[in-house]
Amino acid sequence: MIEVIGLYKSFGNVPILKGVNLRVKQGEVCAIIGSSGSGKTTLLRCLNYLETPDSGQIRIGDLILDRQKTVPNGELIRQLRQRTGMVFQQFNLFPHKTALENIIKGLLVVKMLPKPQAIELGKLWLAKVGLEQKWTAFPGQLSGGQKQRVAMAMEPAVILLDEPTSALDPELVSEVLAVLKKLAQEGMTMVIITHEMKFAREVAGKVVFMNEGSILAEGSPEQIFSSDNARIKAFTAQFNTTTVGASA
Amino acid sequence: MLANREWLIVFNSLPILVQGALVTIEISLLAMAGAILLGLIVALMRISKVKILQYIAKVYISFFRGTPLLVQLLILYFGLTSFQIVLNPYPAAVIGLVLHFGAYISEIFRATILSISRGQWEAALALGMTNSQILRRIILPQAVRIAVPPLWNCLIDILKSSSLASVVTVPELTRQVEEQSSAQFVFMPYFVTLAMFYWVMVSAMGWVQEWLEKKLEIPGGSSPS
Numbered sequence: 427m428i429e430v431i432g433l434y435k436s437f438g439n440v441p442i443l444k445g446v447n448l449r450v451k452q453g454e455v456c457a458i459i460g461s462s463g464s465g466k467t468t469l470l471r472c473l474n475y476l477e478t479p480d481s482g483q484i485r486i487g488d489l490i491l492d493r494q495k496t497v498p499n500g501e502l503i504r505q506l507r508q509r510t511g512m513v514f515q516q517f518n519l520f521p522h523k524t525a526l527e528n529i530i531k532g533l534l535v536v537k538m539l540p541k542p543q544a545i546e547l548g549k550l551w552l553a554k555v556g557l558e559q560k561w562t563a564f565p566g567q568l569s570g571g572q573k574q575r576v577a578m579a580m581e582p583a584v585i586l587l588d589e590p591t592s593a594l595d596p597e598l599v600s601e602v603l604a605v606l607k608k609l610a611q612e613g614m615t616m617v618i619i620t621h622e623m624k625f626a627r628e629v630a631g632k633v634v635f636m637n638e639g640s641i642l643a644e645g646s647p648e649q650i651f652s653s654d655n656a657r658i659k660a661f662t663a664q665f666n667t668t669t670v671g672a673s674a
Numbered sequence: 675m676l677a678n679r680e681w682l683i684v685f686n687s688l689p690i691l692v693q694g695a696l697v698t699i700e701i702s703l704l705a706m707a708g709a710i711l712l713g714l715i716v717a718l719m720r721i722s723k724v725k726i727l728q729y730i731a732k733v734y735i736s737f738f739r740g741t742p743l744l745v746q747l748l749i750l751y752f753g754l755t756s757f758q759i760v761l762n763p764y765p766a767a768v769i770g771l772v773l774h775f776g777a778y779i780s781e782i783f784r785a786t787i788l789s790i791s792r793g794q795w796e797a798a799l800a801l802g803m804t805n806s807q808i809l810r811r812i813i814l815p816q817a818v819r820i821a822v823p824p825l826w827n828c829l830i831d832i833l834k835s836s837s838l839a840s841v842v843t844v845p846e847l848t849r850q851v852e853e854q855s856s857a858q859f860v861f862m863p864y865f866v867t868l869a870m871f872y873w874v875m876v877s878a879m880g881w882v883q884e885w886l887e888k889k890l891e892i893p894g895g896s897s898p899s
Binding site for chain 1: 791793796797798799800801803804807811812815816819892893894895896
Protein backbone atom coordinates (compact mmCIF):
# COMPACT_ATOMS: atom_id res chain seq x y z
CA MET A 427 0.00 0.00 0.00
CA ILE A 428 2.57 2.55 1.18
CA GLU A 429 6.21 2.04 0.55
CA VAL A 430 8.97 4.49 1.40
CA ILE A 431 12.48 3.75 0.22
CA GLY A 432 15.63 5.64 1.18
CA LEU A 433 14.03 8.93 2.21
CA TYR A 434 16.43 11.78 2.97
CA LYS A 435 15.56 15.32 3.97
CA SER A 436 17.53 18.15 5.50
CA PHE A 437 16.63 21.72 6.35
CA GLY A 438 19.68 23.76 5.44
CA ASN A 439 22.62 21.84 6.83
CA VAL A 440 20.57 20.00 9.40
CA PRO A 441 19.70 16.46 8.36
CA ILE A 442 16.22 15.53 9.56
CA LEU A 443 15.58 12.23 7.78
CA LYS A 444 18.56 9.97 7.20
CA GLY A 445 17.39 7.25 4.90
CA VAL A 446 13.98 6.14 6.09
CA ASN A 447 12.41 2.93 4.78
CA LEU A 448 8.83 2.12 5.68
CA ARG A 449 6.07 -0.20 4.52
CA VAL A 450 2.47 0.02 5.54
CA LYS A 451 0.00 -2.59 4.37
CA GLN A 452 -3.53 -1.96 3.14
CA GLY A 453 -5.85 -1.52 6.12
CA GLU A 454 -2.97 -1.28 8.57
CA VAL A 455 -2.68 1.36 11.27
CA CYS A 456 0.91 2.46 11.61
CA ALA A 457 1.74 4.52 14.69
CA ILE A 458 4.90 6.58 14.63
CA ILE A 459 6.31 7.37 18.04
CA GLY A 460 9.50 9.00 19.23
CA SER A 461 10.67 12.17 20.90
CA SER A 462 10.41 15.70 19.48
CA GLY A 463 12.91 16.39 16.76
CA SER A 464 13.23 12.75 15.78
CA GLY A 465 11.79 13.48 12.33
CA LYS A 466 8.28 12.06 12.77
CA THR A 467 6.44 15.07 11.41
CA THR A 468 8.88 15.59 8.55
CA LEU A 469 8.44 11.96 7.54
CA LEU A 470 4.66 12.31 7.57
CA ARG A 471 4.77 15.56 5.61
CA CYS A 472 7.05 13.99 3.03
CA LEU A 473 4.45 11.28 2.41
CA ASN A 474 2.19 13.83 0.69
CA TYR A 475 4.98 16.14 -0.42
CA LEU A 476 4.09 19.02 1.90
CA GLU A 477 7.84 18.71 2.36
CA THR A 478 9.83 17.79 -0.71
CA PRO A 479 12.34 15.05 0.11
CA ASP A 480 15.95 15.52 -0.94
CA SER A 481 15.97 12.00 -2.29
CA GLY A 482 14.04 8.78 -1.98
CA GLN A 483 10.98 7.07 -3.34
CA ILE A 484 7.40 7.16 -2.12
CA ARG A 485 4.83 4.73 -3.43
CA ILE A 486 1.15 4.81 -2.57
CA GLY A 487 -0.82 2.11 -4.36
CA ASP A 488 0.40 2.15 -7.94
CA LEU A 489 1.51 5.78 -7.78
CA ILE A 490 5.27 6.21 -7.51
CA LEU A 491 7.04 9.47 -6.79
CA ASP A 492 10.74 9.19 -7.24
CA ARG A 493 12.82 12.10 -6.03
CA GLN A 494 16.19 11.89 -7.66
CA LYS A 495 17.71 14.82 -9.52
CA THR A 496 14.39 16.47 -10.24
CA VAL A 497 11.28 17.12 -8.23
CA PRO A 498 8.26 15.15 -9.51
CA ASN A 499 5.92 17.42 -11.46
CA GLY A 500 3.02 19.23 -9.81
CA GLU A 501 0.36 17.02 -11.38
CA LEU A 502 1.96 13.90 -9.92
CA ILE A 503 2.22 15.54 -6.51
CA ARG A 504 -1.45 16.54 -6.63
CA GLN A 505 -2.39 12.96 -7.50
CA LEU A 506 -0.43 11.78 -4.49
CA ARG A 507 -2.25 14.29 -2.30
CA GLN A 508 -5.62 13.15 -3.59
CA ARG A 509 -4.83 9.66 -2.37
CA THR A 510 -3.81 10.86 1.06
CA GLY A 511 -5.87 12.77 3.56
CA MET A 512 -4.14 14.79 6.20
CA VAL A 513 -5.29 15.57 9.71
CA PHE A 514 -3.32 18.35 11.37
CA GLN A 515 -2.63 19.00 15.01
CA GLN A 516 -4.22 22.45 14.69
CA PHE A 517 -7.25 21.16 12.69
CA ASN A 518 -6.74 23.65 9.83
CA LEU A 519 -10.38 23.62 8.83
CA PHE A 520 -11.47 26.45 6.55
CA PRO A 521 -13.17 28.85 8.99
CA HIS A 522 -15.35 30.47 6.31
CA LYS A 523 -16.87 27.15 5.24
CA THR A 524 -19.42 24.98 7.04
CA ALA A 525 -18.48 21.50 8.22
CA LEU A 526 -20.04 19.97 5.12
CA GLU A 527 -18.42 22.50 2.79
CA ASN A 528 -15.07 21.77 4.41
CA ILE A 529 -15.49 18.09 3.71
CA ILE A 530 -16.67 18.35 0.13
CA LYS A 531 -14.25 21.11 -0.94
CA GLY A 532 -11.76 18.58 -2.28
CA LEU A 533 -14.47 16.52 -3.95
CA LEU A 534 -15.81 19.57 -5.79
CA VAL A 535 -12.63 21.44 -6.64
CA VAL A 536 -10.12 18.65 -7.06
CA LYS A 537 -12.14 15.59 -7.99
CA MET A 538 -14.74 17.61 -9.91
CA LEU A 539 -17.66 15.61 -8.51
CA PRO A 540 -21.14 16.98 -9.26
CA LYS A 541 -22.46 18.91 -6.27
CA PRO A 542 -25.39 16.63 -5.30
CA GLN A 543 -23.11 13.61 -5.32
CA ALA A 544 -20.46 15.41 -3.27
CA ILE A 545 -23.05 16.50 -0.71
CA GLU A 546 -24.40 12.97 -0.41
CA LEU A 547 -20.91 11.60 0.14
CA GLY A 548 -20.02 14.40 2.54
CA LYS A 549 -23.08 13.73 4.70
CA LEU A 550 -22.28 10.04 4.73
CA TRP A 551 -18.76 10.74 5.94
CA LEU A 552 -19.99 13.18 8.56
CA ALA A 553 -22.35 10.48 9.84
CA LYS A 554 -19.40 8.12 10.15
CA VAL A 555 -17.67 10.48 12.54
CA GLY A 556 -20.96 11.03 14.37
CA LEU A 557 -21.53 14.63 13.30
CA GLU A 558 -24.44 14.33 10.89
CA GLN A 559 -26.34 16.92 12.97
CA LYS A 560 -23.56 19.47 12.58
CA TRP A 561 -23.25 19.78 8.83
CA THR A 562 -24.30 23.44 8.72
CA ALA A 563 -22.06 24.47 11.64
CA PHE A 564 -18.99 26.59 11.04
CA PRO A 565 -15.67 25.49 12.57
CA GLY A 566 -15.86 28.33 15.08
CA GLN A 567 -19.08 26.81 16.40
CA LEU A 568 -17.56 23.39 17.02
CA SER A 569 -15.54 22.07 19.95
CA GLY A 570 -11.95 21.01 19.37
CA GLY A 571 -12.94 17.36 19.33
CA GLN A 572 -15.73 18.01 16.84
CA LYS A 573 -13.38 20.01 14.60
CA GLN A 574 -10.92 17.16 14.55
CA ARG A 575 -13.70 14.70 13.75
CA VAL A 576 -14.76 16.89 10.81
CA ALA A 577 -11.15 16.84 9.66
CA MET A 578 -11.24 13.04 9.72
CA ALA A 579 -14.44 12.76 7.69
CA MET A 580 -12.94 11.53 4.45
CA GLU A 581 -12.11 8.34 2.63
CA PRO A 582 -8.77 8.63 0.89
CA ALA A 583 -6.54 5.63 0.27
CA VAL A 584 -4.62 6.55 3.40
CA ILE A 585 -5.06 9.07 6.20
CA LEU A 586 -1.99 10.78 7.61
CA LEU A 587 -2.47 12.16 11.11
CA ASP A 588 0.01 14.46 12.81
CA GLU A 589 -0.64 14.28 16.55
CA PRO A 590 -4.40 14.70 16.05
CA THR A 591 -5.17 14.90 19.76
CA SER A 592 -2.32 17.04 21.10
CA ALA A 593 -4.19 20.34 20.78
CA LEU A 594 -7.28 19.02 22.53
CA ASP A 595 -8.47 19.33 26.10
CA PRO A 596 -7.94 16.01 27.87
CA GLU A 597 -11.64 15.23 28.03
CA LEU A 598 -12.02 15.70 24.28
CA VAL A 599 -9.19 13.33 23.41
CA SER A 600 -11.23 10.19 23.92
CA GLU A 601 -14.00 11.15 21.49
CA VAL A 602 -11.43 11.66 18.75
CA LEU A 603 -9.59 8.44 19.56
CA ALA A 604 -12.91 6.58 19.51
CA VAL A 605 -13.60 7.79 15.98
CA LEU A 606 -10.06 6.89 14.94
CA LYS A 607 -10.49 3.42 16.35
CA LYS A 608 -13.75 3.03 14.45
CA LEU A 609 -12.15 4.12 11.18
CA ALA A 610 -9.30 1.70 11.80
CA GLN A 611 -11.70 -1.15 12.40
CA GLU A 612 -13.47 -0.32 9.15
CA GLY A 613 -10.19 -0.99 7.37
CA MET A 614 -8.86 2.53 6.78
CA THR A 615 -5.11 2.65 6.21
CA MET A 616 -3.59 5.16 8.61
CA VAL A 617 -0.22 6.56 9.48
CA ILE A 618 -0.47 8.40 12.76
CA ILE A 619 2.03 10.28 14.84
CA THR A 620 0.86 10.00 18.38
CA HIS A 621 1.83 10.38 21.98
CA GLU A 622 -1.19 8.34 23.04
CA MET A 623 0.71 5.17 23.89
CA LYS A 624 -2.42 3.38 25.01
CA PHE A 625 -3.99 4.09 21.63
CA ALA A 626 -0.86 2.95 19.80
CA ARG A 627 -0.85 -0.24 21.84
CA GLU A 628 -4.53 -1.01 21.28
CA VAL A 629 -5.21 0.12 17.75
CA ALA A 630 -1.97 0.13 15.80
CA GLY A 631 -1.00 -2.97 13.88
CA LYS A 632 2.49 -1.63 13.61
CA VAL A 633 4.50 0.75 15.75
CA VAL A 634 7.50 2.62 14.39
CA PHE A 635 9.98 4.17 16.79
CA MET A 636 11.91 7.07 15.30
CA ASN A 637 15.13 8.40 16.69
CA GLU A 638 17.41 11.09 15.26
CA GLY A 639 16.08 10.90 11.72
CA SER A 640 15.85 7.18 11.26
CA ILE A 641 13.69 4.29 12.30
CA LEU A 642 15.29 2.71 15.34
CA ALA A 643 12.80 -0.11 15.59
CA GLU A 644 9.50 -1.23 14.15
CA GLY A 645 7.18 -4.06 14.89
CA SER A 646 3.99 -5.04 16.62
CA PRO A 647 3.01 -2.93 19.66
CA GLU A 648 4.05 -5.79 21.94
CA GLN A 649 7.49 -5.96 20.38
CA ILE A 650 8.09 -2.22 20.69
CA PHE A 651 6.64 -1.70 24.14
CA SER A 652 8.53 -4.65 25.57
CA SER A 653 11.74 -3.81 23.75
CA ASP A 654 15.05 -4.18 25.53
CA ASN A 655 16.57 -1.25 23.67
CA ALA A 656 17.60 1.35 26.25
CA ARG A 657 16.49 4.31 24.11
CA ILE A 658 13.03 2.88 23.53
CA LYS A 659 12.67 1.83 27.16
CA ALA A 660 13.57 5.32 28.31
CA PHE A 661 10.95 6.80 25.99
CA THR A 662 8.06 4.46 26.70
CA ALA A 663 8.73 4.53 30.44
CA GLN A 664 7.55 8.15 30.56
CA PHE A 665 4.10 7.09 29.46
CA ASN A 666 3.47 4.06 31.63
CA THR A 667 1.96 6.06 34.42
CA THR A 668 0.06 8.42 32.16
CA THR A 669 -3.62 7.80 31.75
CA VAL A 670 -4.96 8.39 28.29
CA GLY A 671 -8.35 8.60 26.57
CA ALA A 672 -9.98 5.78 28.44
CA SER A 673 -12.91 5.04 26.17
CA ALA A 674 -10.73 4.65 23.08
CA MET B 675 -21.34 88.02 9.32
CA LEU B 676 -22.76 85.63 6.82
CA ALA B 677 -25.83 87.11 5.28
CA ASN B 678 -28.92 85.08 4.50
CA ARG B 679 -28.55 86.41 0.98
CA GLU B 680 -25.34 84.45 0.59
CA TRP B 681 -26.95 81.18 1.72
CA LEU B 682 -29.78 81.82 -0.72
CA ILE B 683 -27.23 82.08 -3.54
CA VAL B 684 -25.74 78.77 -2.49
CA PHE B 685 -29.21 77.24 -2.25
CA ASN B 686 -30.10 78.41 -5.75
CA SER B 687 -26.97 76.82 -7.18
CA LEU B 688 -27.63 73.45 -5.55
CA PRO B 689 -28.59 71.79 -8.87
CA ILE B 690 -25.12 72.64 -10.20
CA LEU B 691 -23.51 71.27 -7.06
CA VAL B 692 -25.52 68.04 -7.31
CA GLN B 693 -24.35 67.72 -10.90
CA GLY B 694 -20.78 68.12 -9.69
CA ALA B 695 -21.36 65.56 -6.97
CA LEU B 696 -22.57 63.07 -9.55
CA VAL B 697 -19.34 63.55 -11.49
CA THR B 698 -17.39 63.08 -8.26
CA ILE B 699 -19.25 59.85 -7.57
CA GLU B 700 -18.71 58.65 -11.11
CA ILE B 701 -14.95 59.15 -11.24
CA SER B 702 -14.58 57.89 -7.68
CA LEU B 703 -16.44 54.64 -8.33
CA LEU B 704 -14.42 54.03 -11.49
CA ALA B 705 -11.19 54.81 -9.67
CA MET B 706 -12.14 52.55 -6.73
CA ALA B 707 -12.87 49.60 -8.99
CA GLY B 708 -9.67 50.18 -10.94
CA ALA B 709 -7.52 50.65 -7.85
CA ILE B 710 -8.88 47.48 -6.21
CA LEU B 711 -8.15 45.46 -9.34
CA LEU B 712 -4.70 46.97 -9.81
CA GLY B 713 -3.97 46.61 -6.10
CA LEU B 714 -4.83 42.92 -6.18
CA ILE B 715 -2.64 42.30 -9.23
CA VAL B 716 0.30 44.18 -7.73
CA ALA B 717 -0.11 42.39 -4.38
CA LEU B 718 0.02 39.02 -6.15
CA MET B 719 3.09 40.17 -8.09
CA ARG B 720 4.84 41.09 -4.84
CA ILE B 721 3.94 37.76 -3.25
CA SER B 722 4.87 35.72 -6.32
CA LYS B 723 8.15 33.87 -6.47
CA VAL B 724 9.08 35.48 -9.80
CA LYS B 725 11.81 37.98 -8.99
CA ILE B 726 11.14 40.31 -11.93
CA LEU B 727 7.45 40.62 -11.03
CA GLN B 728 8.35 41.39 -7.42
CA TYR B 729 10.75 44.04 -8.61
CA ILE B 730 8.28 45.73 -10.95
CA ALA B 731 5.70 45.80 -8.16
CA LYS B 732 8.17 47.30 -5.72
CA VAL B 733 9.22 50.09 -8.09
CA TYR B 734 5.59 50.86 -8.92
CA ILE B 735 4.61 51.08 -5.25
CA SER B 736 7.68 53.12 -4.41
CA PHE B 737 6.95 55.76 -7.07
CA PHE B 738 3.20 56.11 -6.74
CA ARG B 739 3.26 56.06 -2.97
CA GLY B 740 6.29 58.29 -2.93
CA THR B 741 4.97 61.23 -4.95
CA PRO B 742 1.93 63.46 -4.37
CA LEU B 743 -1.29 62.65 -6.19
CA LEU B 744 -1.47 66.26 -7.35
CA VAL B 745 1.94 66.00 -8.99
CA GLN B 746 0.95 62.72 -10.64
CA LEU B 747 -2.21 64.33 -12.05
CA LEU B 748 -0.21 67.30 -13.35
CA ILE B 749 2.20 64.94 -15.11
CA LEU B 750 -0.64 62.88 -16.62
CA TYR B 751 -2.72 65.79 -17.82
CA PHE B 752 -0.28 68.59 -18.59
CA GLY B 753 3.12 66.88 -18.62
CA LEU B 754 2.34 64.16 -21.12
CA THR B 755 1.31 66.71 -23.72
CA SER B 756 5.04 67.32 -24.27
CA PHE B 757 5.11 63.79 -25.71
CA GLN B 758 2.04 64.47 -27.86
CA ILE B 759 -0.01 62.36 -25.45
CA VAL B 760 -3.17 64.29 -24.73
CA LEU B 761 -5.53 62.78 -22.18
CA ASN B 762 -9.02 64.09 -21.64
CA PRO B 763 -9.67 65.40 -18.13
CA TYR B 764 -11.87 62.45 -17.08
CA PRO B 765 -9.51 59.63 -18.04
CA ALA B 766 -6.53 61.57 -16.71
CA ALA B 767 -8.23 61.93 -13.33
CA VAL B 768 -9.39 58.32 -13.15
CA ILE B 769 -6.02 56.91 -14.28
CA GLY B 770 -4.21 59.13 -11.80
CA LEU B 771 -6.42 58.01 -8.91
CA VAL B 772 -6.14 54.34 -9.90
CA LEU B 773 -2.34 54.43 -10.15
CA HIS B 774 -1.94 56.36 -6.92
CA PHE B 775 -4.31 54.38 -4.72
CA GLY B 776 -3.55 51.05 -6.39
CA ALA B 777 -0.16 51.29 -4.68
CA TYR B 778 -1.70 51.69 -1.22
CA ILE B 779 -4.35 49.04 -1.80
CA SER B 780 -1.78 46.53 -3.04
CA GLU B 781 -0.05 46.75 0.33
CA ILE B 782 -3.36 46.21 2.13
CA PHE B 783 -4.03 43.09 0.08
CA ARG B 784 -0.48 41.83 0.51
CA ALA B 785 -0.70 42.18 4.27
CA THR B 786 -4.10 40.50 4.55
CA ILE B 787 -3.17 37.63 2.22
CA LEU B 788 -0.02 36.98 4.25
CA SER B 789 -2.04 37.15 7.48
CA ILE B 790 -3.94 33.98 6.58
CA SER B 791 -2.22 31.21 8.48
CA ARG B 792 0.15 28.83 6.72
CA GLY B 793 -2.03 25.97 7.89
CA GLN B 794 -4.79 27.11 5.52
CA TRP B 795 -2.42 26.81 2.56
CA GLU B 796 -1.22 23.42 3.78
CA ALA B 797 -4.70 22.05 4.36
CA ALA B 798 -5.71 23.07 0.85
CA LEU B 799 -2.47 21.72 -0.65
CA ALA B 800 -3.06 18.45 1.18
CA LEU B 801 -6.42 18.19 -0.61
CA GLY B 802 -4.60 18.38 -3.93
CA MET B 803 -5.67 21.90 -4.88
CA THR B 804 -3.53 24.02 -7.20
CA ASN B 805 -2.06 27.31 -6.04
CA SER B 806 -4.56 29.38 -8.02
CA GLN B 807 -7.49 27.33 -6.66
CA ILE B 808 -6.20 27.84 -3.12
CA LEU B 809 -5.78 31.56 -3.64
CA ARG B 810 -9.23 32.00 -5.19
CA ARG B 811 -11.28 29.71 -3.00
CA ILE B 812 -9.51 29.60 0.34
CA ILE B 813 -7.17 32.54 0.86
CA LEU B 814 -8.81 35.52 -0.87
CA PRO B 815 -12.29 35.02 0.64
CA GLN B 816 -10.69 35.13 4.09
CA ALA B 817 -8.28 37.93 3.22
CA VAL B 818 -11.01 40.16 1.80
CA ARG B 819 -12.92 40.03 5.06
CA ILE B 820 -9.90 41.28 6.98
CA ALA B 821 -9.12 43.85 4.29
CA VAL B 822 -12.44 45.69 4.54
CA PRO B 823 -11.59 48.27 7.24
CA PRO B 824 -8.18 49.36 5.83
CA LEU B 825 -9.51 49.10 2.29
CA TRP B 826 -12.39 51.40 3.17
CA ASN B 827 -9.94 53.95 4.54
CA CYS B 828 -8.39 53.99 1.10
CA LEU B 829 -11.68 54.08 -0.81
CA ILE B 830 -12.85 57.01 1.31
CA ASP B 831 -9.57 58.70 0.53
CA ILE B 832 -10.20 58.16 -3.18
CA LEU B 833 -13.56 59.89 -2.93
CA LYS B 834 -12.07 62.87 -1.12
CA SER B 835 -8.96 63.00 -3.28
CA SER B 836 -11.09 63.12 -6.41
CA SER B 837 -11.43 66.80 -5.49
CA LEU B 838 -7.91 67.20 -6.90
CA ALA B 839 -9.36 66.34 -10.31
CA SER B 840 -10.60 69.93 -10.25
CA VAL B 841 -7.02 70.94 -11.09
CA VAL B 842 -7.16 69.00 -14.34
CA THR B 843 -10.47 70.71 -15.23
CA VAL B 844 -12.85 67.84 -14.45
CA PRO B 845 -16.19 69.53 -13.63
CA GLU B 846 -16.56 67.63 -10.37
CA LEU B 847 -17.96 68.91 -7.11
CA THR B 848 -15.00 70.96 -5.87
CA ARG B 849 -14.43 72.64 -9.20
CA GLN B 850 -18.12 73.52 -9.55
CA VAL B 851 -18.12 75.08 -6.11
CA GLU B 852 -14.92 76.99 -6.74
CA GLU B 853 -16.34 78.42 -9.96
CA GLN B 854 -19.65 79.34 -8.37
CA SER B 855 -17.99 80.89 -5.38
CA SER B 856 -15.63 83.11 -7.31
CA ALA B 857 -18.35 84.12 -9.77
CA GLN B 858 -20.80 85.00 -6.99
CA PHE B 859 -18.18 86.31 -4.59
CA VAL B 860 -19.59 84.11 -1.84
CA PHE B 861 -17.08 82.02 0.10
CA MET B 862 -17.79 80.51 3.49
CA PRO B 863 -21.32 79.29 2.71
CA TYR B 864 -20.10 77.60 -0.47
CA PHE B 865 -17.12 75.89 1.15
CA VAL B 866 -19.08 74.75 4.19
CA THR B 867 -21.67 73.31 1.84
CA LEU B 868 -18.89 71.65 -0.14
CA ALA B 869 -17.53 70.03 3.01
CA MET B 870 -21.03 68.84 3.92
CA PHE B 871 -21.45 67.22 0.50
CA TYR B 872 -18.29 65.18 1.02
CA TRP B 873 -19.26 64.31 4.56
CA VAL B 874 -22.61 62.94 3.46
CA MET B 875 -21.06 60.89 0.66
CA VAL B 876 -18.39 59.46 2.95
CA SER B 877 -21.02 58.67 5.58
CA ALA B 878 -22.93 56.69 2.98
CA MET B 879 -19.73 54.75 2.29
CA GLY B 880 -19.48 54.06 5.99
CA TRP B 881 -22.92 52.46 5.98
CA VAL B 882 -21.88 50.28 3.05
CA GLN B 883 -18.82 49.21 5.03
CA GLU B 884 -20.93 48.26 8.04
CA TRP B 885 -23.29 46.28 5.86
CA LEU B 886 -20.40 44.52 4.12
CA GLU B 887 -18.64 43.65 7.36
CA LYS B 888 -21.82 42.13 8.70
CA LYS B 889 -22.33 40.19 5.50
CA LEU B 890 -18.79 38.79 5.55
CA GLU B 891 -18.96 37.86 9.22
CA ILE B 892 -18.24 34.18 9.82
CA PRO B 893 -20.59 32.47 12.29
CA GLY B 894 -18.56 31.31 15.27
CA GLY B 895 -15.56 33.46 14.44
CA SER B 896 -12.71 33.32 11.98
CA SER B 897 -9.98 31.54 13.90
CA PRO B 898 -8.70 28.73 11.69
CA SER B 899 -8.14 26.38 14.58
